[in-house]
Amino acid sequence: MHSRSERDRILKNAQEDAERLLRHAQEDAQRILKNAQEDAERLLRHAQEDAQRLDSDHQEIAEKFIPSNVIKKDKMHTIGEMSSRLAHDLQNPLTIIKNTIELLNLKNPSQDKATRESYDRISRSATKMSEQIRDVLDFVRTSNLIMEKTSILDLLKNITKDLAIPKHSKIILPDKDVDIYGDAKQLETVFSNLILNAIQAKDNEGKVMIQASEIDDYTIIDVIDNGRGITKENLLRIFEPLFTTKPGGTGLGLASVKTIVENHGGTIECSSIVNKGTVFTIRLPKY
Numbered sequence: 001m002h003s004r005s006e007r008d009r010i011l012k013n014a015q016e017d018a019e020r021l022l023r024h025a026q027e028d029a030q031r032i033l034k035n036a037q038e039d040a041e042r043l044l045r046h047a048q049e050d051a052q053r054l055d056s057d058h059q060e061i062a063e064k065f066i067p068s069n070v071i072k073k074d075k076m077h078t079i080g081e082m083s084s085r086l087a088h089d090l091q092n093p094l095t096i097i098k099n100t101i102e103l104l105n106l107k108n109p110s111q112d113k114a115t116r117e118s119y120d121r122i123s124r125s126a127t128k129m130s131e132q133i134r135d136v137l138d139f140v141r142t143s144n145l146i147m148e149k150t151s152i153l154d155l156l157k158n159i160t161k162d163l164a165i166p167k168h169s170k171i172i173l174p175d176k177d178v179d180i181y182g183d184a185k186q187l188e189t190v191f192s193n194l195i196l197n198a199i200q201a202k203d204n205e206g207k208v209m210i211q212a213s214e215i216d217d218y219t220i221i222d223v224i225d226n227g228r229g230i231t232k233e234n235l236l237r238i239f240e241p242l243f244t245t246k247p248g249g250t251g252l253g254l255a256s257v258k259t260i261v262e263n264h265g266g267t268i269e270c271s272s273i274v275n276k277g278t279v280f281t282i283r284l285p286k287y
Contacts, residue, residue, distance in 0.1 A: 019122060090133055097126045127164065145183040145263065152212045152221065153177045155184060159192050168205040171195065174212040180219050181287055182264045190260050193253045194223040194280050200246070201227025201278060214286070218266075221282045229274040238270060 101123050108115070153173060160171050180187065191210075198208040202225060211222040230238065237243045239258040244251035261268045266284035 019118075090129060094126055094129055094133075097122060101126070145186065147182060148184065149179045149181050150184050150187070151177055152180045152219070155180065155187060156191060156210060159188050159195065163192060163195065166199065166205070169199045169202070170207045172207060172209040174210055176212065178212045178214050178219055179286070180212075180221070180284060182284060186260045186263075190257050190282070191221075191223070193257050197253065198223060198225035198227065198278070201225050201229075203227075217286050219284050219286055221284070223280045223282075224277065226277040229276055229278055230270070230272040231274060235270060235272055239268075 101119055104119060105111075111119070156173050160173075165171060195208055195210075199206070206226050209222075209224040211224065213220045234245060239254050240251075241255040242251040243255075258268055261282055261284070264284055266282060268283075269281045270278065271281075272278040
């Protein structure tokens with residue numbers, strides 16, 4: 001049996017190890033994301049410079065093909081490399097951190113306030129990093145669509161059951177059920193991203209209302225929040241890869257949403273009023 005002082009020492013060392021691992025993992029994540037953004041910007045800049053140096057006879061061809069093919073391919077390659085490094089460099093320490101926190105909670109159920117707050121802070125940070133990794137992998141992951149009809153209410157209930165929804169936030173599901181046609185796993189990625197964004201837009205204290213309807217051959221889903229809204233300038237760029245206004249954000253969440261929706265033959269639009277709220281409207285074919 002360990003003495004109390006020995007047990008306290010073990011717990012303290014474990015906590016320090018977890019905090020150190022988390023700090024190093026966060027530094028690695030920030031470095032990787034920054035490098036990837038710089039790589040993408042550099043590729044774009046070089047391609048534009050190359051296009052400007054071309055003879056005037058070839059200028060029109062360069063403008064037509066370089067942005068849409070070469071730049072997109074290079075940027076996707078950069079993001080792909082970033083995702084593999086993120087998965088390799090961060091998953092292992094994140095697993096250690098999460099397991100260590102669980103072990104500490106089991107060994108020390110009667111925690112003082114400061115210790116409990118420290119554990120909670122570590123756990124929240126690890127969860128945030130897991131979400132960043134998920135954003136990157138969602139963006140670069142390619143797979144064949146498994147198309148099937150799904151109840152929108154069943155889909156949303158599965159999503160909200162798995163999401164860590166703050167106690168002061170409220171999710172209001174559609175008052176009527178409609179069928180949605182698509183790949184259920186990928187559509188879960190779409191709506192979980194939009195719901196989390198909506199929650200964060202009100203600093204984890206607002207309401208998120210989801211409405212569903214059918215018009216002609218389309219299913220329409222609106223995700224509505226009463227958050228801080230989006231400025232007109234940012235509204236033009238929110239679906240661009242690597243664009244973000246969130247500290248520590250990847251800028252890939254909404255880009256993934258748009259890609260998935262368009263792969264389903266659908267569209268997504270956003271309207272917003274600053275300090276009033278935002279509406280994302282998804283339009284998907286019924287079949």
